[in-house]
Amino acid sequence: MEVFWYIAIAIVLAVFFILDGYDFGAGIIHLFFAKKEKDKAVITKSAGLFWDSNEVWLVAAGGMLFMAFPTFYASVFSGFYLPLIIVLWLIIFRAIGLEFRSQFKYQMWKDIWDKSFGVSSLLLALFFGIALGNIVRGVNLGDVHHGVSAHEGHYFFLPLWNTSFSPLTDHPGVIDWFTIVIGIISVVTLAIHGANWVILKTNSSINNKLKGIIFKLNIVLTVLTLFSLYLWQIVNPNSLNNFVDKPFLLVFPIIYFIGLIGLFYRKKIKKDEYAFLYSTLLILGGITSSLASLFPVILPSVNPVNESLTIYNTAAPEYGLSVALNWGIIGFILLIVYFIVQKRLLSGKIDNMDYGH
């Protein structure tokens, strides 16, 4: 049962990053590459129509985590207190940027909200990567000093950074050189994904240019990926053991690399949907590989005193998990139905849509 909910939540989270990922990415593209008002307008629209229904996947993941792994939810949300609250603020800025931009016609008004949307998308992408980096790196569970826990073994509190910015100390902060690299990988990945989305959904004048940009970003991503694997070995020498013990887990990294290689051919790809699919594989592979490398651990402990959090020692009892299965299945079916209805009705290029609004 724990495994089932673990997978369900992983799927919901992955879907969140794939879906909201494209509108984060659209924000990054918008910030750096959109210069003409027409392009800006259509790119914000391509994110604006969908961000809300995409963000619910995050809300749902939060709710499911609360229900299925309450100890993990409590530990991680209070432990990453500051970065989480900052993420909330950024989410607010991004959302109002998208929603309120077109409320007034003044250029100044639009500029403010464009920046709000772009910058907060960029920072959110960075923070999400940093979060992933923290999870795979592990934290000082129990805030152990000299072998003594300051709290119960599953609680901790991370400062935003410590002065050395090193993941190798006893008390790593949220931001260190390892997590920053993962953060940048996340920004680049989502920028690629967002560029694919803009090409797919709009007729904006920068579409052709974007294809070249994707190619360049992809080179950067390849270098960063290899570099991060090397760093990861330094931070956590056991990080790849799971893949050695259970070779079938290698499908996840393979998914990632298929996406990565596929994207090098971006200019040749005729159907924009396929290109979008490749960047989807990239995100999917990246997240699942990281989770698979840890399984069944969900938050490693960097000290020897307190044991890592796993899906077993943080889960809610059996009864709750199994009744939730009943409504969970109905819920998932409904989700898929809504999703298909919505995407079908709002399919096609944004520019050509007639909203009657």
Add this chain to the structure above:
Amino acid sequence: MEDMLFYDRLQFAFTITFHYIFPQLTMGLSLLIVFLKGKYLLSKIEKYNNAAKFLMNIFAINFTMGVVTGIPMEFQFGTNWAKFSELTGSVIGQTLAMEGMFSFFLESSFLALFIFGEKLMGQKLHFLTGFLVFLGSWASGWFILATNAWMQHPVGYEILENGKFVLNNFGDLFSNPWLLPAFLHNQMASVVTSSFVVASIGAFYVLRNKQVEYGKLFLKTGVIFGLVSSLLVAFPTGDWNAKNVAKHQPAAFAAMEGIFETEEAGSEIVLIGQPNMVDKKLDNKIAVPNILSFLTHQDWNKQIPGMDQFKEEELPSNIPALYYSYHIMVGLGTIFIGVMALALFFLIRKNLYTIKPLLWTIMFLVPFPYIANLTGWYTTELGRQPYLVYGLLKTSDGISPTVSSGNTLFTLLGFVALYMLLGLLFLVLVGKTINQGPTPQTH
């Protein structure tokens, strides 16, 4: 420790108060929009469609605010109330997760379609998407109230040795006797808010002599819905809630009603008076004998336990705030019924649109349903103190053990600043929308 608790509570109170300004309008207004849209489908009179679309513009702005202030609420259970989440997550995690699955998805998937899809889908489908948005928002109210009901009156659980609450009967979460009355009352109260908002916009148009046709439509709709919902809020739903509190939280009930001393026979109902916590009595009291006993038990002489019957630690922690909150809500409720009944009377006599003082009153009454809703929640939440889970888990035992008060103060200040900005934007944008009015723009 003390100020950790204090800032956690302050932050929660501040952010939930701000959040709840928006969903109450979302839930009520979606009903009115569906009503107007339905009327258009039946009558094919363009006016109704334009009116619905206009309210939809306000709805969209309001909805955005609700969503962006709602996401912090969900995260705060984990960030600020980690111990509470750990101990009760396997119970209320159910209702919160279901809320995400069954209502937020429904709402947000169809909202974009409802706002942008009219030409894409045709009128019938458009009505349907509007209805689904309405359904989603009410379902969201249902699940969140189920969560709250469990905290007020825990059911279907057992407590393990390590102090964790574990669910052992899922069905109980929804057959909780606290839930249905609270849900109905709360939903009616949100219809009150939206009716007053719509009526107030109507009054504004009529008084300013612009968009008069729509002004009249809004006034009429607002007044009729407003009167019906105001009546339903008081009776049966408010009454039913009061009986529930008397039954399940008698100490909170005594404090709400301001009964310091138990009376021999029936209890009086207090209309006005200031709680004096030193002498344990009400100053400057105006009260009517025996009414409370009758309202609560349909028996003029039934004894109701006063605060003197309870031990100090059984009583709510902030009695004056609780007492005032409750009296403000009930007092406003009575005023609402009065004003709306008067308005309906003149509406039937066909001269409402010319009675300026009444129109001005309706226009300026708009903040008060919000106040009534918020004070209603304050009543509920303060009545529960000092517990998080009534009688079982102390609020002070629920906070995050590792988050220091300095950090909470930092984020609280951040929220205050950010929400000021949001509030300002909201007012500007809604003001602009109202100023433009429903007449179809040609562009």
